[in-house]
Amino acid sequence: MIEFRSVTKQFPDGTVAVREFSLVIPSRRITVLAGSSGSGKTTILRMINRMVDPSSGAIEIDGADISTLEPVRLRRGIGYVMQNSGLLPHRKVVDNIATVPLLRGEKRKDARARALDLMDTVGLDRALADRYPSQLSGGQQQRVGVARGLAVDPNILLMDEPFGAVDPLVRAELQQELLRLQHDLGKTVVFVTHDIDEAFLLGDQVVIFKPGGVVAQIGTPQQILAEPADEFVTRFVGADRGKRALHVRSEGGRDVVLDADGRPAGVLVGAAPTRDEAGAAAAAPGASAQGDRPR
Amino acid sequence: MTEWHSAFGWLLDPANWSGPGGIPVRIGEHLLYTLVTLVIAVVIAVPVGVAIGHTGKGRALAVQSSGVLRALPTLGVLLLLALWLGLGFGPPLIVMVLLGLPPLLAGAYAGIDAVDRATVDAARSIGMTGWQVLSKVELPLALPIIIGGIRSGCLQVIATWTVAAYLPLGGLGRFIYDGLAVQNYAEMLGASVLVILLALIADALFALVQRLVVPRGVVVGRASDVRVRSSKRLATTSESTAG
Numbered sequence: 001m002i003e004f005r006s007v008t009k010q011f012p013d014g015t016v017a018v019r020e021f022s023l024v025i026p027s028r029r030i031t032v033l034a035g036s037s038g039s040g041k042t043t044i045l046r047m048i049n050r051m052v053d054p055s056s057g058a059i060e061i062d063g064a065d066i067s068t069l070e071p072v073r074l075r076r077g078i079g080y081v082m083q084n085s086g087l088l089p090h091r092k093v094v095d096n097i098a099t100v101p102l103l104r105g106e107k108r109k110d111a112r113a114r115a116l117d118l119m120d121t122v123g124l125d126r127a128l129a130d131r132y133p134s135q136l137s138g139g140q141q142q143r144v145g146v147a148r149g150l151a152v153d154p155n156i157l158l159m160d161e162p163f164g165a166v167d168p169l170v171r172a173e174l175q176q177e178l179l180r181l182q183h184d185l186g187k188t189v190v191f192v193t194h195d196i197d198e199a200f201l202l203g204d205q206v207v208i209f210k211p212g213g214v215v216a217q218i219g220t221p222q223q224i225l226a227e228p229a230d231e232f233v234t235r236f237v238g239a240d241r242g243k244r245a246l247h248v249r250s251e252g253g254r255d256v257v258l259d260a261d262g263r264p265a266g267v268l269v270g271a272a273p274t275r276d277e278a279g280a281a282a283a284a285p286g287a288s289a290q291g292d293r294p295r
Numbered sequence: 296m297t298e299w300h301s302a303f304g305w306l307l308d309p310a311n312w313s314g315p316g317g318i319p320v321r322i323g324e325h326l327l328y329t330l331v332t333l334v335i336a337v338v339i340a341v342p343v344g345v346a347i348g349h350t351g352k353g354r355a356l357a358v359q360s361s362g363v364l365r366a367l368p369t370l371g372v373l374l375l376l377a378l379w380l381g382l383g384f385g386p387p388l389i390v391m392v393l394l395g396l397p398p399l400l401a402g403a404y405a406g407i408d409a410v411d412r413a414t415v416d417a418a419r420s421i422g423m424t425g426w427q428v429l430s431k432v433e434l435p436l437a438l439p440i441i442i443g444g445i446r447s448g449c450l451q452v453i454a455t456w457t458v459a460a461y462l463p464l465g466g467l468g469r470f471i472y473d474g475l476a477v478q479n480y481a482e483m484l485g486a487s488v489l490v491i492l493l494a495l496i497a498d499a500l501f502a503l504v505q506r507l508v509v510p511r512g513v514v515v516g517r518a519s520d521v522r523v524r525s526s527k528r529l530a531t532t533s534e535s536t537a538g
Binding site for chain 2: 051072074076080082086090135
């Protein structure tokens with residue numbers, strides 16, 4: 001469990017990136033920090049491994065105040081995956097994955113063997129082990145990044161827009177892969193994104209930020225869609241328009257769900273047919289991200 | 296044309312290639328002077344430049360002092376130091392080191408500076424200490440540019456050491472000053488050709504080293520190539536990684 005207690009971060013130039021931020025991040029769940037750029041979400045992520053230290057307030061991991069922990073040791077115990085993979089360009093894939101275990105003093109042979117196992121875990125062909133990052137596709141590089149993040153079998157995995165730079169097809173694939181991994185490994189994942197579809201798809205808990213490091217709402221995707229805290233959240237999650245503003249129409253005895261433009265988004269199953277023709281509004285979290293919308 | 300003929304005549308005359316003042320001895324002296332100068336300049340400039348690149352502090356100072364050093368008139372400083380410290384190896388060595396510092400300093404901090412900040416940030420984020428970031432990430436990636444700085448410094452130092460014969464010292468400049476004294480233009484021109492050849496050979500050697508130290512992963516695919524290639528290969532990639 002990671003706990004933020006009224007954490008504020010003010011940079012030397014006076015910018016307040018995070019203001020009085022409090023949050024409990026539960027273990028073995030995915031918590032997504034979502035917001036547009038400049039909302040302080042990456043700063044919050046980077047506070048967890050002390051890449052940024054708060055100006056005031058405290059952060060605890062499993063009850064231990066991290067300001068008392070040595071940053072380098074702390075970071076070596078936390079997985080970190082970032083946009084554009086952040087791999088070392090002059091090291092082979094397998095050496096990139098083994099970087100942190102080697103820093104922690106593991107034997108070269110063991111670290112390599114484990115790195116190869118991790119390549120299987122993240123769905124990379126072992127034949128790529130001796131390639132350099134520049135020889136891989138963007139999606140493959142991100143997989144290597146995830147493997148590196150998992151290399152020391154950390155309890156906590158920090159992911160800073162890890163799929164932000166890959167194209168939508170590969171992104172969808174990596175998202176599903178992450179969900180599968182999380183199902184098997186059960187890490188405490190903190191995931192930063194500006195893509196609300198991604199947040200709703202991956203997050204057990206979603207935190208939505210307003211610009212200036214202010215929390216707009218914290219909740220499950222269902223809660224946020226059902227009861228958006230304010231106008232900002234409604235707009236940010238797009239509940240007022242397009243693919244999220246769905247309504248139900250009864251057609252031939254079945255309930256067809258239509259989007260805002262009147263296109264069919266699906267069929268309502270497992271619910272009693274509605275009497276009202278232009279009926280109740282239904283919300284479908286992440287409908288498009290799951291790609292289950294018929295054309 | 297006759298000057299060139301006589302210059303090559305001087306160069307090809309076996310009498311000039313033997314004895315204590317012969318061409319091989321002078322070349323040896325010239326190389327030794329250059330080597331000593333470069334070693335001292337590297338020891339001073341590379342750590343300072345690397346420190347500036349790594350910490351991002353002191354760059355303005357480095358740029359300004361490099362500019363000042365570059366603007367120094369070599370011969371003037373040489374005479375000043377010789378008057379102050381007396382004749383000998385010391386004054387010209389100091390001048391040559393001063394001459395070599397700016398390109399080396401620039402190469403060192405520009406090299407570290409050119410390393411992708413995201414890569415450095417990533418290295419810190421996964422738990423490398425400052426020294427590890429420097430030795431395992433920044434230096435290997437910056438090495439080609441650092442060597443490039445030494446390369447351009449070497450070129451200047453080789454060329455300028457000729458001036459030191461004025462003091463008087465050995466080296467290939469000896470022929471130029473001695474030739475001037477007796478109006479032997481063949482000897483002067485011949486010696487100049489040797490200096491140029493020496494500089495070109497040294498430059499070629501450094502160019503080779505510079506290529507050799509480029510880390511392999513960086514040679515295999517430049518970032519721009521990768522992007523083009525990855526988007527073309529996209530379909531096959533997603534198939535192969537899905538399976």
